[in-house]
Amino acid sequence: MRNKVYNSNTKPGDTMIKEKIQNALNLQLNQELYAFYLYLSMSSYFDSLNLSGFSNWMRFQAEEEKNHGLKFYDYILQSRGKVDLKQIEAPKKTWKSAREVFEDTYNHEKKVTESIYDIVDLAIAERDHATHNFLQWFVSEQVEEEATALKILEKIKFIGDNQGALFILDREVGTRSNA
Ligand SMILES: [Fe+2]
């Protein structure tokens, strides 16, 4: 029994995840870091409009995305895979309105959900139960991320051109401190 374990062909440097899975996880790590960049850019845009509540909200959102990236980073290392830090695409720098920012946010989250689902599909196809299990946290997280972005987008749509209401909403979203 002992020999069976220790006489296996594994050696330091061998990975416990398949290359296909490793590549997908590295791409997702990059996507999460891109989201960090995107939301940080949105935070600075809101700051330039003196909408400090929205700016604060986006900064927390950015922090969350950085942490998502680190979850992938840690999981790849834990699986003895190789982390491949790719170039991070430059995000959009300016928007027409708060509404456009939250349309982009909601659409971005939907895109991320799709890409998480793609890796889940791949993990199932490759019978990688560990990765499948790891990804379940992200499946739940995306439900929350989409719902939160949509809720704020709907409120912004509801208030329309009412600047006073926008400042009240700014104060409301500015209370976020959960990241
Ligand atoms: Fe994320």
Ligand SMILES: [Fe+2]
């Ligand atoms: Fe997200």
